[in-house]
Amino acid sequence: MTKRRVVLHFPKELVDKPIVYRLVKDFGLEFNILKAEVNPKEEGVLVLEIRGNEEEFLKGMEFLEDTGVKVQPLSQDVSMDKDKCVDCGVCIPLCPTQALVRDEASFKVEFIKERCIACGICVSGCPYKAMSIKF
């Protein structure tokens, strides 16, 4: 079993085509949609967490690339520098997946890496440059 996070970029012409369901049907992969930005006639972005057999996962990604979808691994390389963070929490409402949360009692801001989809909005939104991203 493998569990990976990927960012899929759909070119305009593929946005209205049924593609992702094939991962389930042909490759037996399970997925969870972490983020989706799909608009008709525009490029679409889908962030998936995919579970399944390692070999089938690789085949599935190959299939996507063959159809014209750009596949990018979502290496979870967003990190928080606790020395730079001042626990203000201005990042909290910016995060689309609640990966940045505040402890109600201490007002300490915590970064929950497992929830992060590496969209990068916190990186530009943090005034103290405490968040960084590496692909």
Add this chain to the structure above:
Amino acid sequence: MKTIEEINERIGKGEAVVVTAEEILDIVKEKGAKKTAQLVDVVTTATFGPMCSSGIYFNIGHPKPRIKLGGGKVTLNKVSCYPGFAASDLFLGASSLPEEDPRNQIYPGEFRYGGGHLIQELVEGKDLILEATTYDTDCYPRKYLKTYINIKDLNEAVLFNLRNCYQNYNVAVNASSHVIYTYMGVLKPNLGNANYSTCGKLNPLLNDPYYKTIGIGTKIFLAGTCGFVAWWGTQHNPCVERTEKGIPKFPAGTLALIGNLKEMSSHWLRGVSIYGYGVSLSVGVGIPIPILNEEILSYVCVDENEMFSPVVDYSSAYPQGKEEILGFVSYAELKSGRIKIANKEVPTGCLSSIKKAREIANILKNWIKEGKFLLSKPVAPLPSADSGYRFKPLKERKVEND
């Protein structure tokens, strides 16, 4: 009734009862106002957040031969400083930028480095490159100077906040359909988030709404050392509408603060890069409030559900200078993480660090408890709600023959 002299006597003996503005609430609930006013000597307040109207002035000493910086051009790590004084005094503002910074030409600009970062680095003891070009005189023959400078070699280095400790502030939202980048942070479209910037219950001037104990000369915690209230801050606006308990419903009083930069810590002075807006400096401030009587106590006992902030649309009302608001929300609601605007639930973000403000309130509490910090009596009051003193907009006048 107590006097500051009596409180200082107790501080000197190590007997003073000192609590933070958050802790006082439970004490007064348990013991009642009368007993609490007798028991508690000092309540500490604090704030930590970006304040662009911060700066430093410093004296670099005279090189041999001498140079007159006044009237010349000076940069520090390529960030412009203001040299319009005598030969070797300089002022550096928190929002100053290097000349080559692209600003918002590539929108939104990143503003990675500027005055605020430079002030932080100076305090951290880093060497900075000073470059000056100027004109020569008979007594100041040099026209060019390039040298490292370090805080330990400066004659004086002083933090001067033209404005800080805003008594209440706007909650910023964006009612437009596109993202905007403001000094209140990144604001998502269609009321996607609401950003506020005060430490609520700990906010110094919200605990002394009529400035009955805080005035010119009040000794404070400033970025890790003792500083003073130098004057009222710019844009001081005490005559705004207030609640029954005297809490201003709009941005109101402000303070100008001063202190020795050489004794400060970068833990409490942080350079800030505000995406699409500019650079700034976050400053940690703590102010003690002597509980002289029951009236002063009543002010520090106002709860966060009795403090309100106006919600302002930063996509239209604010930039256009219109006085429209979308309503009021309480600090209790803001701090819960969600507020309701026009029947929509909006997540809130805070630009001030409540956690750091708590740390400051506790440090100041301990300084006083340990007898290291005596309270000072203001030498003059700040203009208060009955002064008629107002923050005016600029009256633009057409320049003739332009």
